[in-house]
Amino acid sequence: MKRIEWRIVVLAIVGSIAPAMAWDGGGAQVRNCTWCHGAGGQGYRVAPRLAGQRRDYLESQIRSFREHTRDNPFSKQFMWGAVAALAPQDARDLAVYFASIPPKPANDGDSSIAARGRTIYLEGIPEANIASCYACHGPNAEGVRDIPRLGGLAYFYLKTRLEQWGQGYHSGMATPMPVVARSLGPREIEALASYLSFGK
Ligand code: HEC
Ligand code: HEC
Structure with missing residues (x-):
């Protein structure tokens, strides 16, 4: 710290x-x-x-x-x-x-909850109205056009970004993320950030 x-x-x-x-x-x-x-x-x-x-x-x-x-x-x-x-x-x-620079994965999440993050990434949580991330960010979280690559970003950065949309930041930006992130609870955010930190 x-x-x-x-x-x-x-x-x-x-x-x-x-x-x-x-x-x-x-x-x-x-x-x-x-x-x-x-x-x-x-x-x-x-x-x-x-x-x-x-x-x-x-x-x-x-x-x-x-x-x-x-x-x-x-x-x-x-x-x-x-x-x-x-x-x-x-x-x-x-x-x-x-x-153009090949990215290196941060690998700094909690590996014990990464599998849960992978499931949410691929399938969302239909009963909680949480969209699958896969649909926009791609099968390997590699992004496309102006949708960012998420795989291998650092745990702390991913977690903070996912929390901030729900806190009302970036409201002037045209992005689906506030709606996507609003229903994510702290445990889902930790699981997603962990899974993604081990990606590419
Ligand atoms: C409907 C399309 C869509 C879906 C579904 C979606 N995203 Fe996004 N996401 C975007 C777009 C577009 C951006 C870029 C936002 C911007 O320009 O500010 C983004 C940005 C992000 C970022 C910021 C990355 C960075 O480098 O700062 C994170 C983290 C993220 N999304 C995570 C997720 C997660 C986790 C899910 C699934 C729960 C998800 N997204 C579902 C379209 C989507
Ligand atoms: C004084 C330190 C500092 C300097 C200098 C700096 N950055 Fe940043 N940059 C940051 C921080 C901290 C963030 C994270 C902001 C956040 O938490 O949302 C960031 C975020 C970004 C992002 C968003 C990435 C994403 O995944 O959404 C881009 C793009 C970026 N910087 C590009 C640049 C470029 C290009 C330069 C050089 C012209 C630059 N930065 C110089 C500290 C810096």
């Missing part, structure tokens, strides 16, 4: 100076992202993996940070500033770049 808090403090400092930095193209652009998102964009602490994510999804999220419609606390604190000076073409180039 101590280490996580320490990292958040560092991210807060970095987040506050990032917008003031000069934007000089090429490798420097990528480094502006990877000092939070980890080497090769594989994710680090609260900053999620970007490697292997869908290009269209990456672009749509950058746009939503710029337009302040993705408005959860970490997005506000870290991403609004990080993309404020990003030209649309640079956003596209970065999205293409990160999408």
Whole structure:
């Protein structure tokens, strides 16, 4: 826990100076992202993996940070500033770049509840009105177009994202996820996040 808090403090400092930095193209652009998102964009602490994510999804999220419609606390604190000076073409180039990197799975969920998560992922819970995730995110959670890859993302990130839609964040975004996530209970969220963290 101590280490996580320490990292958040560092991210807060970095987040506050990032917008003031000069934007000089090429490798420097990528480094502006990877000092939070980890080497090769594989994710680090609260900053999620970007490697292997869908290009269209990456672009749509950058746009939503710029337009302040993705408005959860970490997005506000870290991403609004990080993309404020990003030209649309640079956003596209970065999205293409990160999408092309082979992703590494986080493998950090609770393996004892992963099987339950897999069942919900594939079948939903019809009696509780919970949709199957498979229908949109694909048989291997690899995503398609602007629907994100979920397989191998970190447990903490997946869990927090699934909780936040139910808490009313991102209400200005046109996405089915608030409706999908609203009926998920804490145990279902933990099971799904665990299963997905072991994916690809
Ligand atoms: C100061 C740290 C920091 C920097 C610098 C930073 N990010 Fe982020 N980024 C974060 C955090 C933290 C999140 C998670 C936000 C959340 O919890 O919803 C995030 C989320 C994202 C997401 C959403 C991913 C998803 O799966 O939904 C994208 C896309 C993204 N960042 C792209 C970038 C790009 C491109 C750059 C470089 C221009 C960049 N980030 C620089 C910290 C940072
Ligand atoms: C009707 C289609 C649809 C269904 C069904 C669906 N999703 Fe999504 N999901 C989306 C879309 C579209 C996005 C991108 C949202 C955005 O742009 O903010 C998304 C985003 C997400 C994200 C954010 C990933 C990231 O990188 O931040 C998570 C986590 C997620 N979905 C989990 C699930 C789970 C778990 C289920 C099943 C219980 C599910 N989804 C069912 C369409 C769907």
